Every structure is written in C-alpha cells, then in structure tokens.
Amino acid sequence: MASTRISKDADVAVVGLGAWGACALWQLAKRGIDVVGVDRYGIANVHGSSHGESRMFRTACLEHPGLVPLARRSGELWGALEAETGTRLLERTGAMLIGPRDGRIAGGALAAAREHGLETELLDAAAMRRRVPAHAALPDDHVGVFEREGGLALPERTIRAAVCAARAAGAVVFDHTRVTGIELVDGGAVVHTALRPLHVDRVVVAAGPWLSQLVPELPLEVVRMPTTWFTPAQPDPRFTLENLPVFMRELDGGDVIWGHGQLADHDELKLGLEDGGRHFRVVDPEGMDRSVSPVDWSVLAGILPRAIPGVGALPSRVTANLYARTPDGQFVLGTLRRDPRIVVAGGCSSHGFKHATGIGEVIADLVQGKPAAFPLGFTDPDRFL
Incomplete structure (x- = not known):
C-alpha cells in the first residue's frame, strides 16, 4: 500500500x-x-x-426470502427514477411463478409471500390453462402463483x-x-x-x-447465457403480453423456462432457459465467442414444443449474455x-x-x-x- x-x-x-x-x-x-x-x-x-430489452421484475423472491424487502424498495425507486426522468422503465404486467406446488419456483414464491405478507393469487392447473392459454400443456399437479406487482423492467x-x-x-x-x-x-x-x-x-x-x-x-464464475426470441408462424392472441405475462416455469425433470409475450408493436416472444448449472458454459469474458449456433438453443428447442405448443422450436433472434455467478x-x-x-x-x-x-x-x-x-x-x- x-x-x-x-x-x-x-x-x-x-x-x-x-x-x-x-x-x-x-x-x-x-x-x-x-x-x-x-x-x-x-x-x-x-x-x-x-x-x-426486458427483465423480469417480481417481489416474491424465491432465491432468498431476505431479498423481498429489497425488491419492494426497488419497485418504489423505479417509480422515482421514472418520475425524475420522464421515462417509462417498469411495466406492471403481473408475474407468474409456475410449477409443482412444493417445487423451487412456485413453492419458493409461496414461501416468500407467506413470510413477507405479499399479495399473491394461487391458481390450480385448470385455472392456469384458462387464465394463460399459452400454458395449456401444464401438468395437472402444477400450480401458478400470480403476483400483481410483478412485470417487466426495461x-x-x-x-x-x-x-x-x-x-x-x-x-x-x-x-x-x-x-x-x-x-x-x-x-x-x-x-x-x-x-x-x-x-x-x-x-x-x-x-x-x-x-x-x-x-x-x-x-466468481462468468457464465455465457444465450438469450432467445421466437416468432409464431401466424398471429396468435395467446402470445400477446396481456395474455402471456412474464413468467418462470419449473418443468418435470427440473428444467426452468422463463419469458413473456409479445411487447407492443413486436411480433417476437422472449423465451429462455434458466441455467441451474446444467446447460451454459463458464467462459473468460475477455475472449468469449459472441457468435451463436444451434448449440445455443438446442436444449430449449427440445422443450418448447411440449411446454408451450404453437411457438415453434427455432428462434428468430439469438444473442449471448454474460453474468457472474457466486458459489x-x-x-x-x-x-x-x-x-x-x-x-x-x-x-x-x-x-x-x-x-x-x-x-x-x-x-x-x-x-x-x-x-x-x-x-x-x-x-x-x-x-x-
């Protein structure tokens, strides 16, 4: 020194x-x-x-219950930054946390909601299929936890x-x-x-x-995460943002998909796969290859036709993102x-x-x-x- x-x-x-x-x-x-x-x-x-272009915002923080107060405060401060700059930065569409009731996604969201008194709505599989037709293939033993304060941050x-x-x-x-x-x-x-x-x-x-x-x-490890968008073969009201709000969904077998419907004046849905340490590569950020190939969407392509029928398996756009991960x-x-x-x-x-x-x-x-x-x-x- x-x-x-x-x-x-x-x-x-x-x-x-x-x-x-x-x-x-x-x-x-x-x-x-x-x-x-x-x-x-x-x-x-x-x-x-x-x-x-978009990120999920939610206060039902299944990653750690201690993050809930931070998320609530973040929502307030997004409003303050919007007011200060006159720019729309957070779209309150609601957020869906979906999967087995005792699983990591829906179960974690319910636990965070109970601990902090969050207002959520619990939907069984039949109610989910009616509310969000894009999730019509949801198994009978899965549920959806709807958080009205959730949405999309830009x-x-x-x-x-x-x-x-x-x-x-x-x-x-x-x-x-x-x-x-x-x-x-x-x-x-x-x-x-x-x-x-x-x-x-x-x-x-x-x-x-x-x-x-x-x-x-x-x-810290640096992870390369593909980000993918999909365009339905024809216009379909199931895939608008109003009908497909931002979501995380745990599938049988442990994979988690996430995404949201089409933003205004866009024909693409943003859909992706959570890593969970199973799919994405640890890289050196200095020498990372930012080109994309079928390897970047092959696992997701095998999941989507079953999980969200009608979207198709081939993305219309792919980029490579980076994030740092702690142990x-x-x-x-x-x-x-x-x-x-x-x-x-x-x-x-x-x-x-x-x-x-x-x-x-x-x-x-x-x-x-x-x-x-x-x-x-x-x-x-x-x-x-």
Whole structure:
C-alpha cells in the first residue's frame, strides 16, 4: 500500500455502469456526493449483463426470502427514477411463478409471500390453462402463483435514465474507458485507467462479469447465457403480453423456462432457459465467442414444443449474455474486508437486475457508512474470504 496521497479527482468512483453501477451513480449524485463513473464500453452496451430489452421484475423472491424487502424498495425507486426522468422503465404486467406446488419456483414464491405478507393469487392447473392459454400443456399437479406487482423492467432504458439523472445531479462519466486496476492507498483509492489514474476517497466496483478481474479475491464464475426470441408462424392472441405475462416455469425433470409475450408493436416472444448449472458454459469474458449456433438453443428447442405448443422450436433472434455467478447463488454486496474504501457489488447470478434501483441505494448507504435499511448479511462479500 502506498504511503502518500495526492489531490483527489472525486469523493467516489463507480467502476462499471451496468444496471447496478448506473443506479449507484444516480443515488450518490442525487445526495450531493462528488462522484465519477467509469465504464469500459458505452452506456447501455451489449457486452455485460444488462441488456436484452426486458427483465423480469417480481417481489416474491424465491432465491432468498431476505431479498423481498429489497425488491419492494426497488419497485418504489423505479417509480422515482421514472418520475425524475420522464421515462417509462417498469411495466406492471403481473408475474407468474409456475410449477409443482412444493417445487423451487412456485413453492419458493409461496414461501416468500407467506413470510413477507405479499399479495399473491394461487391458481390450480385448470385455472392456469384458462387464465394463460399459452400454458395449456401444464401438468395437472402444477400450480401458478400470480403476483400483481410483478412485470417487466426495461434494462437499456433504465441504465440510460439513471446515468442521465446522475449527470444532471453533477456526476462525471467516462465511458469507453477501461479500468486496469484498483489500488488502495492511505486515506483512499486509485482507479487506474487506460486514460489516467483517478484518485478518490472510496471506490465502488460494480464491474459485472469483470468484477473478479479487478477484485480477484472473489470466487466468481462468468457464465455465457444465450438469450432467445421466437416468432409464431401466424398471429396468435395467446402470445400477446396481456395474455402471456412474464413468467418462470419449473418443468418435470427440473428444467426452468422463463419469458413473456409479445411487447407492443413486436411480433417476437422472449423465451429462455434458466441455467441451474446444467446447460451454459463458464467462459473468460475477455475472449468469449459472441457468435451463436444451434448449440445455443438446442436444449430449449427440445422443450418448447411440449411446454408451450404453437411457438415453434427455432428462434428468430439469438444473442449471448454474460453474468457472474457466486458459489451460493447470492450476490456480493458490501465493503471488502470491512474496509470503507472499497465497496463491491456483483455476482448477480442471473437474478439481480430486478433489484438494481434498490441496490443503487444500498451502495450509496454503504459509501456513506449508513446502516442498511434491511438485513442483507447473506450478501456480505467477506463470507468467501
């Protein structure tokens, strides 16, 4: 660790301006903190985790009951960001969690709803088939848990809105600027970039798939996840967003599919497969092949004709997404080794986008040394150290 300190460039630097970093930048700037944001690509780019036109929003967090308060707060803050920027960012379509009543998806959603008093509606298989005809092939022993507060968050719009609001509040942004290293020094940190070093009091590292390159102590894997869209052979009212709201569905055998119906003025459905550690490749984000091939949709193509008849097996569009995964599937969110100079935020494990606005607020509180508004000890980065 260096022993001298030169004049600083800002109070705080946020490294990585995906969904979490952009929302942290917004929250810090609106509190009057002198903050600079750095991203190696452009704002709302396709290289990391926060792209693909839509993301599921729900408060029945089956991944961990402790995430429910964070999701509720995130919904409130999405409304605040919408009001501040005049941009629609969250479509409240409702969300369906489907599968065996005691399974991971429907059972986990019911458990979270019971623990936190969430308003949900439980539908048996017959009621599900009437309510959502696209799921007509649902087995008799499966159920649907409908959450009215769920819906679709719009990732690219959210990132652009958060960065715009942060800039309006005084934040400085360096995009297309690669961070090559982070050095903790007496009283602060140095963010080394290809342009020049940035000297700050505190640094937030929210670099998504590149987080473990900058903070190698964290045991993160980077997963390549294909994202797929499908176009029905002919117009079909079953596949509109109104009739096919955003969903996660556990199938017999353990596979989980997810997706939603056609957005306004679009003829494509977005449908995908959850990894669960079984299907997708762990990759190096620096050398990942972004081209696509039938391997990227072959498993899903074998599932969809049976699970959602009428969609077809061949996607109309495919992209490759990246996300960082922790060994226990929970985020890393907090100071590193209790050092207030560095806050790390990442390891979204594919379920983190819906919490982006709330996580931005949590990061701002951590930077200011404030206690968390709700318990998030299960996200402590030091649990892996």
